Amino acid sequence: MKAATTPVQRPRDAKLLVVDAAGRLHHAARNALPSHLQPGDLLVANDAATLPASLSGVHGPSGLPVEVRLAGRRSLAVDDVREFTAIVFGAGDHRTRTEDRAAPPPLHSGDGLALGPLQAEVVRTLGHPRLITLRFSGTADAIWSGIARYGKPIQYAHIDAPLALWDVWTRVAALPVAFEPPSAGFVLDGQMLQALRERGVAFATLTHAAGISSTGDDALDARLPFDEPYHLPEATLRAIARARAGGGRIVALGTTVTRALEHAASAGALRSGMGVATQRIGPETRLRVVDALVSGTHEPGTSHHGLLRAFASEALLQRVDQALEAGGYRTHEFGDSVLIERPARVPARLVQTHAIPHAA
Amino acid sequence: MNTLNLPRDLRVAITGGTSGLGLALARLFHEHGTRVAFVARHAQRVAEVARSLPGTHGLVGDVSRKQDIYPLALQITAALDGLDVLINNASSLGPVPLALLADTECEDLEAALATNLLGPFRLTKAVLGALGASARDGRPALVINITSDAAVTPYAGWGAYGASKAALQHLSRIWGEELRDQGVKVIAVDPGDMDTPLHALAVPDADPATLKRPAQAAREIATLIAQASP
Numbered sequence: 109m110k111a112a113t114t115p116v117q118r119p120r121d122a123k124l125l126v127v128d129a130a131g132r133l134h135h136a137a138r139n140a141l142p143s144h145l146q147p148g149d150l151l152v153a154n155d156a157a158t159l160p161a162s163l164s165g166v167h168g169p170s171g172l173p174v175e176v177r178l179a180g181r182r183s184l185a186v187d188d189v190r191e192f193t194a195i196v197f198g199a200g201d202h203r204t205r206t207e208d209r210a211a212p213p214p215l216h217s218g219d220g221l222a223l224g225p226l227q228a229e230v231v232r233t234l235g236h237p238r239l240i241t242l243r244f245s246g247t248a249d250a251i252w253s254g255i256a257r258y259g260k261p262i263q264y265a266h267i268d269a270p271l272a273l274w275d276v277w278t279r280v281a282a283l284p285v286a287f288e289p290p291s292a293g294f295v296l297d298g299q300m301l302q303a304l305r306e307r308g309v310a311f312a313t314l315t316h317a318a319g320i321s322s323t324g325d326d327a328l329d330a331r332l333p334f335d336e337p338y339h340l341p342e343a344t345l346r347a348i349a350r351a352r353a354g355g356g357r358i359v360a361l362g363t364t365v366t367r368a369l370e371h372a373a374s375a376g377a378l379r380s381g382m383g384v385a386t387q388r389i390g391p392e393t394r395l396r397v398v399d400a401l402v403s404g405t406h407e408p409g410t411s412h413h414g415l416l417r418a419f420a421s422e423a424l425l426q427r428v429d430q431a432l433e434a435g436g437y438r439t440h441e442f443g444d445s446v447l448i449e450r451p452a453r454v455p456a457r458l459v460q461t462h463a464i465p466h467a468a
Numbered sequence: 469m470n471t472l473n474l475p476r477d478l479r480v481a482i483t484g485g486t487s488g489l490g491l492a493l494a495r496l497f498h499e500h501g502t503r504v505a506f507v508a509r510h511a512q513r514v515a516e517v518a519r520s521l522p523g524t525h526g527l528v529g530d531v532s533r534k535q536d537i538y539p540l541a542l543q544i545t546a547a548l549d550g551l552d553v554l555i556n557n558a559s560s561l562g563p564v565p566l567a568l569l570a571d572t573e574c575e576d577l578e579a580a581l582a583t584n585l586l587g588p589f590r591l592t593k594a595v596l597g598a599l600g601a602s603a604r605d606g607r608p609a610l611v612i613n614i615t616s617d618a619a620v621t622p623y624a625g626w627g628a629y630g631a632s633k634a635a636l637q638h639l640s641r642i643w644g645e646e647l648r649d650q651g652v653k654v655i656a657v658d659p660g661d662m663d664t665p666l667h668a669l670a671v672p673d674a675d676p677a678t679l680k681r682p683a684q685a686a687r688e689i690a691t692l693i694a695q696a697s698p
Contacts (some may be wrong), residue, residue, distance in 0.1 A: 186546050249543075252543050273538035274538055281597040282600070
């Protein structure tokens with residue numbers, strides 16, 4: 109697939125590949141998404157706003173330039189803003205492919221990092237020369253101000269022009285806790301929210317601190333996604349219960365929504381409130397909440413792609429990849445989308461007595 | 469004491485929060501234990517007001533500057549853990565002293581539009597996601613745009629200000645129509661002629677005794693918020 113190289117959230121010609129519950133593929137216009145959902149369904153989006161999480165600066169002991177990419181935080185609490193997990197690169201910027209980026213100078217506990225108006229310290233390295241816990245100094249307000257005014261959105265070499273926050277905040281962006289945009293949500297705009305209402309499709313949100321998608325380092329990439337805190341509002345829990353009671357499906361807008369909802373249900377009944385998603389979703393996952401997924405298109409082999417295996421067999425995903433390729437779909441965060449409906453739920457009684465491939 | 473019946477844990481952001489009506493609003497909400505973030509251009513003044521109202525969050529920014537809007541939206545929602553009420557109060561008079569339209573420089577009109585129309589539009593757009601989240605949670609979700617009778621009556625000499633406020637008032641009505649189904653309310657409020665620095669710039673020889681106290685206008689706005697809350 110070719111990369112989408114301009115930061116337009118809703119290109120007029122954006123495409124949607126619909127993979128229905130019977131495994132049939134349909135090409136559609138993405139702005140027609142509401143017509144591919146059923147009255148009574150619930151669409152759940154991630155309303156995290158995206159932090160300008162790339163901070164350029166200088167490593168104190170060596171005096172060498174670094175780019176720090178904030179990549180994780182232990183909670184969503186707004187005053188818990190001192191410590192972050194971060195990936196550190198050496199000199200350079202997003203125009204160099206992450207795979208080709210220079211390593212940072214050797215980082216040690218206690219090293220100072222001068223990041224524009226922000227001062228930080230390396231608390232510890234995390235088993236990899238590029239991965240650290242850092243701690244900012246100053247008040248929470250000063251740290252937020254420094255990040256807000258000095259940071260840049262994390263971006264990759266397939267997009268040349270520097271991204272601004274308005275390029276990466278979705279139309280429903282609320283609390284600034286994501287490190288990269290929950291880009292499946294780029295599909296949303298006021299018009300679509302209205303079209304969903306008119307079709308009788310309910311809409312709800314959760315807040316999930318979407319982490320970074322790529323580090324350019326195989327060993328680090330293998331550790332993605334990092335643990336991601338989320339908040340599932342009580343109102344969303346009620347909306348899920350209402351949709352279920354009416355026979356509607358739960359449609360996750362994005363892999364982060366899937367990860368949060370499935371984590372919130374991992375102990376049995378779905379629970380509202382704060383959580384930290386630690387699990388991986390893949391072929392072995394038995395989905396408890398999500399019936400369908402709207403997602404960007406992703407190359408085979410990526411962790412995003414692996415998540416799709418929870419919704420469809422490998423053989424079906426191969427047909428999907430071929431259709432995306434043949435249909436000229438574009439990939440990456442500003443690219444086209446897929447809607448994957450997983451095979452219809454099978455009543456528990458039947459699961460016990462029949463071999464149902466998708467119940468596994 | 470909560471004589472205004474404001475919802476508990478209300479989260480309010482006010483632009484132009486270090487003088488006049490904005491300052492009166494910040495004080496009133498602070499007094500009532502509301503979570504407050506206020507925005508103004510001058511760092512020193514912001515720090516002074518924040519110190520005088522402990523627990524409030526003073527943010528430095530200029531709503532007329534496009535580049536300032538998203539950093540402000542980010543800091544507002546981070547400071548307050550979301551947002552229920554945005555009060556677009558920061559205003560520019562246009563040319564000072566007031567000028568006939570024939571004598572108004574195009575740049576003065578542009579500056580008035582940037583502060584009084586584009587700024588509120590951009591900031592509302594940037595926090596709309598947070599307001600929508602509040603509405604879905606059953607919380608208040610409200611934008612209050614501060615306008616003026618100059619938006620309705622064509623006072624000679626008030627061209628830049630009056631035209632920009634008229635546009636803001638109409639923008640508020642259209643926003644209100646479009647966002648009703650999402651549970652987000654947008655209202656324009658004319659607080660009346662108040663004894664404020666902006667009024668003194670416009671009418672230097674006005675007798676302050678004939679003007680409304682900003683604190684009184686702030687109470688009226690707080691009452692509106694209480695009424696507009698679910």
